Amino acid sequence: MNKYFLYSLLIFFFFSFLLGCNKKKKLTPNNAVGDSIIFLLKESKGKKYTLDERILFLDKAFETAKQVREDTARIKYFRKISLIALSTNKTQLFKVNKEAIALATKLDDSLSLGDINWNYAGYYTRKHIYDSAYYYFNKSFLQFKTVKHDYYVAQMLYNLSFIQGRTKDYTGSEISAYEAINMYEKLDVDIYKRFNKNQSLYNCYNHLGLVYRSLKEYDKSIIASNKALEYLKKSQKKNNFKEWTLGNLGLVYRDLKEYDKSISYFEKSLENSNLQKENLSFYVRVIDNIAYTKFLKGDTLNVYKDLNYALRIRDSLKNNAGIVLSKMNLAKFLAYRGDTAQAIEYAKSARKIAFKISGYKDRLEMLSLLSKLEKKNSVNYLNNYIRLNDSLNVEDRKTRNKFTRIRFETDEYIEKTEILSQQKILILGSSLVILLFMLLAYLIRFQRSKNKELLFEKEQEKSNQEILSLMLKQQAKLEEGRFNERNRIAADLHDGVLGKIFGTRLGLGFLNMKGDEETMKQHQLYIDELQSIEKEIRTISHELKSEILFSKEDFNVIIEDLIIQKAKLGNFKYEYNCDKQVDWLTISDEVKINYYRIIQEALQNIIKYSNADLTKISVKLENEWLTLKVEDNGIGFNSKQKKKGIGLKNMRSRVKNLGGMLNIKSEINMGTQILVSCEIKK
Template identity: 25%
Template sequence: MKKKSLCLIILILFIPLTICGEEDLSFESLQLKSSVSKKAEDYYKLCEYCYEHDVELSSFAVCLDSMKCAALREKSVYYLAQYYNLHAEYAYVLDSMKLYAENKKKAYLLFKGLHRSDLQADCCGELGYYYNIITSYDSARYYLREGIHLFERLDKNDTYLALLTNLASSYLYEGINDSALMHSQNALKWSEQMKDTVMQIENLNQLGVIYRKKNMPDQSILFYEKALHLCDLIGQKMRVPSLYFNIAILYAESDRLEEGLDFSRKALDYSLKIGDKNIIGASFMNLGSLLVKNKMYDNAIDTLRNAISIVSEVGNLRTLFLAYQNMTNAFYKSSRLDSAWVYQEKADKLAAKFDSEPQLFNYYQGKASLLNATGRYKEAIPIYHRLLQNYIDFPQDFRKFEAYNGLAVCYAQLGEFDKAYCYLDSAYISKDSVLTGERSKQMSDFMVKYQTKEKELEIAHLKEKQSRRLLYYIISWFVIVLFILYRAFRNKIKITRLSLLAKEKEKEFMVLQKETEVRLTQKYIDGLEAERKRLAQELHDGVCNNLFALEMNMNALTDSPDSLKESVAMLHQIREDVRGISHELMPPVFQYATIDEMLSDYISHLCRTASTEIQYYSTRTVDWGKLPQEVGYEVYRIVQETLNNSLKYADASLIEVSLVYKNNLLMITVSDDGKGFDLNKKNKGVGLRTIAERVKSIGGELNIKTGTTGTMVTVTIDMEKKYGGQVNDNIIGR
């Protein structure tokens, strides 16, 4: 009898096993197979089935524990890594994000040790996505870049596209829009190259958001429309409502709230056509949030009630949590605080299910504001502190300002004015752009209240007879402070005056120094001219006359030989040369000729004696007689010195001289086609220094260009700047 029973049990166990021979993949068959084999591989298949088919979480947890035990027993690193990988997904379903990250990191490290780059890259993508959610963007980018690097030796697939897209998202969420744009465009390029239309829609949607944040609405709409067109082509209806809502946000941020509401309602209508309750609930919730922003509180409340009803039915806790927050905000802003507390308490119950602090920012802010508005200041204070603690890693100046300001109000209402003053000061430090008047007023109010309370405490502990002494001390302190402030103000004025005086003295010194330089230059030139005049007179009256007398005496000797005639000719030439030198040294007389006529005469004289061709031209429509004499005099000497240099040293075949007056500028140019010289040479000669001094004395600019093809000397004088418009009118009035 016992043998028959044993055979029956074996037969019962054998029948399901033979049935499973055809690879039955139901939960029961996988569970039976793993319980019989006790192998990590079979437990892995069972756990994978649980994850993919949404098996009850308690059964999923039991299967995971069995898989871990089998992997440890077999010392299988691969299946232990897969255990941590699936356990992370289990934690994600439970909304335990910290546990999710811990298990993903363990899986990542084990796959890395096994050199399984494909599975390692998958973990990188999921960790990058997680860190983006909790706003740890540096960590997100570390894992995302690691995953992208791994694909250098792998075939590109949808995981690679997800890595590129999430990398762009990390910059987008952090507000670094230019980097986000670059990486999003790269992701779109790869999704188009790999013909992955679903990822193209995601990338186009992302680019629409980026251009919206860059205040480029036309570009944003363009990418949203492309994404909608692709959704229509491939029948990807699930993405359409979110695209419509993004367009709604674009219009709302552009202060076109009515159009934003129209697109939000369009998103809701499309969701109703799809029939997916998760999407319908999210669309109701999104529309409700826009209605709150548009101050249509009653409509918002009705819409959010629909959202809460639907998402409660499907168990979407995240959307339900957001709907409770928006409902609380709608009642709070419409001053229905009792109703606001009803939904705030519901949100409180759900908040415990989320372990990611960044996900709770808005929740904490809303609750703190509600506690503040209903006078529950002591309860609001720890929430504000919690918000500030989170802002250490995720600084946002405006939110920090709100938290500090909320603490200041709470402490002020509780009578702790010293703390209120400190927190208000911190609030305005974190938000420099707040109006100074408002800040000063609030801080003054808190300071007055603080001092008043201190005085009241002191008066309460002192007798009546000490009140006058206290008043005396206060007045004395006030007078001392006023005196110190007065002295500081006087010192500040004194320092300012001294500073201004020092600047004026410095300016006077610079003017005096410049005037001295001009005076010394003029003195030098005047001395030079006086000496030239003296030499000219000596040569003309003395040497020339003596040479002439000698020439006449030698001519009287008629019986002289031929050599005597040659000597007479040579003597005549010497006398002409000396006479020419004396004429050059004599200063020009402008009472009888203009600078144009004198230069023309001087150059024609040079052409008769020099072997070099010299050409001269000037502006004919100018009345050169109206040019100030001191300018004409210096111009004459500058041309004279420059021509002498060209004739002596340049070995030129052609020299060109021009005198031009145009647009209030007097320009003198002397150029030749001869040999140049080295401008960088330290000893430039007396001639060039004299030219520079003369140009400086009349307020001009000297420019010298020299090289193998010749030399050009240009002098430019701004007549209007030096002599005013009157001179200019006289010169061109001819």
């Protein structure tokens, strides 16, 4: 163990001690456990450690993550650990993924399930187990599609296209690539921050260039590769992508036997002066391709030297696939030169290595070459070639059929999912319609109830108006009765009693009375008294007939009766003043009834809320406008904030019906003033 590993372990044990001190607490990613996991994950990626040390860090991170109680936080840590485990070893990856899938399934977390299956697919791709890789990429595709994560869906389509290309399902690979391109072009960069549109489109078109070369559709391959280079120019992530695509174009032109053009593209990829340092394996491949293309062209100068150089570098890099290719090219070159023995040696060696790394294509090519070089075993090599080719064709068909079946099942799954989605939408739509009908029924019922209530109130209002109108008519009849009675009494006093008294006084005045002086004085005194009585009766009679005694102010009596009644109930003093210009006889019953009700409501509010000890009510007529003012010295209210009750609403409704105006002024501890104005139409 190196010193960095020991130092990191010491830090980990410190975090573990903190965890132990808090073990009774619920572990969340916000306390020491989260810091510990982050630290261990960082160390597990450290290049200063050996693979075993990194695996140990990752194991400890996994064990610590299992202590996190919150499922959503724990699954996030599992996903991070799974991704790092992809580059460590199979055992660790599968151990983490097993727990992660169980937890993600429990949470119904399709995004996490897609991510975990993506890691499985990555593992099988590295191991060249393409059927399993395709299976897990497809699972990820479905799970990302479920959560409508279009960026990851497009990524999976590209990965599926890559696997299909490796297994010679070129048509399927082409379809998947174009589906990915279609999705990439529609993606919103603002939504998917990690999305590098130009880089993703480069990957797709570069892959299509390889697919079309395998299909021998060279024109399409050239178009796709050039389009890939156009997108690469716009991408910030360059790496050695340009050199790879130029190399692919070199291979296409070599297949077309345009060797000069092929060599020019290979040489363009060498224009990157840092290529040898950045990617030695690719650099050597380009050297090997240039040498072999020159050999095909007929230019053998330095070919053997360059092919040997490529072989030595590949051997030092332990690049078995490259070693096979170098030895195969050397075998062809030596056979061309006539060095058959050495050519056979290279060919057999290449075949042996290809057998170890399952390089079936290279094995076929070596069997074909050996059948030409080693005449005595030619039949045997050809039979082996036929058997291996048939076997590969069968395996390829099986693989393609498996892909087709998986894709068919995927299409079925998508179709079922869409049907279920449509059913959900239909159920949701039906539920909404039913809910709307129920709501509409409720509103209709509520409105009917409200209409009945309003009708009842209207009828009650009408009844109240009729009652008040009857009261006013009754009052008018009473006043008329009083007036007639007064006239009768006045007439009786004037014509009857007064006449008799006058006659009696005259009779007494003409009597020839004799007597002493005292008696005469008394006599005259009685006559004068009778005359005085005549004057008093005449005055009373005239006053009874006077219009002053006829009450034009009968409605005022009704109002004042109401005020007196409410003043006693509310224990407040009052002042009532009605302008002499107000002739209630000329004012319509509708106005009088509404004014009466407004006064009644205002006094009722004073009793309930105001705590006033003085109320002033005044009525005046000015420019054909009848104005009512009701004011008190109570506690008042905030007219801007206080909710308007039914009483105030009724006032407003009455004033509106009269075509008048209502103004309410009130402040806290400053009393309240209600002002009603209505035009009197004659």
